[in-house]
Amino acid sequence: MINAKLNNCCGCGACAYVCPVGAIKLNEDAEGFLYPEIDSGVCISCNKCDSVCPFSNERLNGKKPLSVFGFKHSSDDIRLESSSGGFFTALSDEILNSGGAVYGSVYNENFDVVHNRAVCKAERDKMRGSKYVQSDISNIFPLIKKDLDDGRNVLFVGTPCQVSGVKRAFSGCSDLITCDVICHGVPSPELWRAFRRHFEKKQACKFKEIYIRDTHNTAEGHITRAVTEDGKEYKTKDYVNLFFTNNPLRPSCYHCPFTTLNRDSDFTMGDFWGIEKNHYSMKDEKGVSFCFANTGAATEILKKINDEGVFFEASSDDSLQPQLYHPCKKPLVRKAFWKDYYKKDIDFLIEKYVVKKYGIRLKLFISKILNIILHR
Ligand SMILES: Cc1cc2nc3c(=O)[nH]c(=O)nc-3n(C[C@H](O)[C@H](O)[C@H](O)COP(=O)(O)OP(=O)(O)OC[C@H]3O[C@@H](n4cnc5c(N)ncnc54)[C@H](O)[C@@H]3O)c2cc1C
Numbered sequence: 001m002i003n004a005k006l007n008n009c010c011g012c013g014a015c016a017y018v019c020p021v022g023a024i025k026l027n028e029d030a031e032g033f034l035y036p037e038i039d040s041g042v043c044i045s046c047n048k049c050d051s052v053c054p055f056s057n058e059r060l061n062g063k064k065p066l067s068v069f070g071f072k073h074s075s076d077d078i079r080l081e082s083s084s085g086g087f088f089t090a091l092s093d094e095i096l097n098s099g100g101a102v103y104g105s106v107y108n109e110n111f112d113v114v115h116n117r118a119v120c121k122a123e124r125d126k127m128r129g130s131k132y133v134q135s136d137i138s139n140i141f142p143l144i145k146k147d148l149d150d151g152r153n154v155l156f157v158g159t160p161c162q163v164s165g166v167k168r169a170f171s172g173c174s175d176l177i178t179c180d181v182i183c184h185g186v187p188s189p190e191l192w193r194a195f196r197r198h199f200e201k202k203q204a205c206k207f208k209e210i211y212i213r214d215t216h217n218t219a220e221g222h223i224t225r226a227v228t229e230d231g232k233e234y235k236t237k238d239y240v241n242l243f244f245t246n247n248p249l250r251p252s253c254y255h256c257p258f259t260t261l262n263r264d265s266d267f268t269m270g271d272f273w274g275i276e277k278n279h280y281s282m283k284d285e286k287g288v289s290f291c292f293a294n295t296g297a298a299t300e301i302l303k304k305i306n307d308e309g310v311f312f313e314a315s316s317d318d319s320l321q322p323q324l325y326h327p328c329k330k331p332l333v334r335k336a337f338w339k340d341y342y343k344k345d346i347d348f349l350i351e352k353y354v355v356k357k358y359g360i361r362l363k364l365f366i367s368k369i370l371n372i373i374l375h376r
Contacts, residue, residue: 012165032190182270
């Protein structure tokens with residue numbers, strides 16, 4: 001029976017999907033993250049849940065990428081709509097053109113982040129853009145199963161742990177192609193909801209659209225953009241700044257076994273941070289993708305999408321990507337952050353953990369030194 005604890009559960013929901021007797025339900029904890037709850041009265045101890053858990057098993061693919069490359073989509077408009085260089089669009093176009101289905105992350109009608117299915121470009125386009133919050137994939141397993149049973153090619157895009165859960169749930173299906181993002185870690189859906197509530201209340205507005213990372217603002221860094229029902233536009237860095245304190249990340253992200261060059265996915269994609277170091281001529285404000293082809297299947301697909309843009313050879317250390325080597329460190333103040341979250345408001349969190357972050361670090365450092373001195 002699966003033993004899901006804070007540090008070793010990524011909430012992918014593969015366990016709940018494969019349970020033959022429906023003994024596993026996913027429940028949200030106070031931070032908004034999903035965890036499986038097992039009804040031991042119903043469980044038949046078949047251990048199927050354990051066999052698909054990304055954290056309980058050996059890695060699927062222990063090999064380094066077969067090739068590493070940079071990519072710029074040939075359409076500037078597509079790159080402007082994408083977070084990086086538009087590799088996702090090139091790859092998903094190939095799947096859609098073959099009559100396949102694409103699974104990726106979208107904002108639902110409440111602006112919560114969930115995975116969805118797309119069989120046409122208009123549906124797929126809604127998946128563009130990085131959403132810095134954990135996407136709920138629990139509802140898409142039966143849809144993927146049906147697509148695979150119907151003989152469709154399926155592309156699943158998600159975080160490396162989600163890819164691992166999906167691949168295990170459908171192991172042996174050669175029609176399933178997966179692509180993971182290089183992942184800094186996934187923030188709390190609860191914080192994202194609270195941020196939206198706070199923003200709407202403060203500005204006395206109602207959102208019509210909101211994008212955690214506005215893809216049009218590459219030069220200004222990561223900016224959240226909202227359009228209100230009365231047509232006003234707001235931009236803020238507050239949410240992304242909170243994300244980058246690492247306090248809102250899922251507890252398992254600090255212990256992530258997927259922060260390595262050995263990927264479970266067919267493809268890996270990210271932002272080409274630090275492109276100027278070795279590929280200065282390719283630097284471009286509209287975004288460049290940094291990608292890996294990890295399997296033979298990926299290499300075959302690459303041949304088919306060769307004309308979609310500019311591909312250039314790179315090496316794995318050409319881009320500044322700490323999360324290809326180790327997980328984010330759990331901040332010493334994470335507990336205090338969540339305590340403050342339950343008692344105070346978003347402005348307070350920003351002031352304390354973003355604006356005055358050096359003050360907090362200094363306080364922690366001094367108290368550590370004092371502790372050592374007092375113990376001596
Ligand atoms: C939580 C998170 C952390 C990331 N951390 C890094 C990092 O540290 N370094 C780095 O180089 N790149 C990181 N990325 C990836 C990067 O921001 C781009 O998403 C990636 O380069 C794809 O760019 P694109 O132009 O090809 O895709 P786009 O056309 O913008 O498409 C984005 C793709 O990402 C998927 N996606 C978006 N949000 C989520 C989500 N919450 N969960 C799962 N899938 C999602 C969509 O389904 C879509 O397929 C991160 C992305 C996410 C979602």
